[in-house]
Amino acid sequence: MKKISRILLAIGIIAIVIFAAQPLWRSNSFFNPVHHTSQVKKKSITKKKKKYVPTWGYPFKRLYEKKNKFKSGQKYGETDVLRRTSPKSYFHDGYDFGFSEVGHKAVLAVHAGTVHRVHYRAGMGLYVWIISKDGYVEIYQEGFLNNYDIYVKKGQHVKLGQKIGELTGSHIHLGITKTDKHYIDKHGDPCGNWWKNNGTWLNPMKIINDDLAKAGKHYQ
Secondary structure, eight states: OHHHHHHHHHHHHHHHHHHHHHHHHHSHHHHOHHHHHTTSOOOOOOOOOOOOOOSBOOSSTHHHHSOOOOOGGGSSEEOSSOOEETTEEOEEOSEEEEHHHHOSOEEEOSBOEEEEEEEEETTTEEEEEEEOTTSEEEEEEEEESSGGGBOOOTTOEEOTTOEEEEOOSSEEEEEEEESSGGGSOTTSOSOTTTTOOSSSEEOHHHHHHHHHHHTTOOOO
16 A cells, blocks of 8 residues: 555656746756847847048038039139230139129138248238148138128137128138248248149039038039
């Protein structure tokens, strides 16, 4: 009788163990715990491409809003306007923004930099000479009729798009070059080699447009 009781007890214990273990048998993790952890899908991490921020811009707000056509004589490079007779030259060392295209409006800094000089020179008129950290030089000339038309002074840092003055004359001539001695004449003014297409002067609109295009901005 005791023997039968022990057998029944043993059978009961085995049944309890089997019943308790049943959920584990149904789970794959009981046999393959690694497979269980791999069920969590890893989200693919995609790096967001940094948006390009322009470092150049137009000298007038209207150029962002309206496409303007400029005459040959206003553009950089060889033009149809005789600029020097001896030696003969048709080369234009910058870009002219006339009031008929941009209005008598605020002149904006096309590139960040530090004002190197504000001065008057015959043939240039009042001008603002800015030198940038990356070696570029920007000269805004011929468009300011009075000293109070210029809002910046020597040593002042200007940001891209900052108002540096007001166009009160017929046009602003914008010249852009790199820091070297060739753009400075013997009097210390930034107008050396203005009539020579020798690489001293650069195309302002190309520099500005190329930079704005990188950012997908509207450009002339």
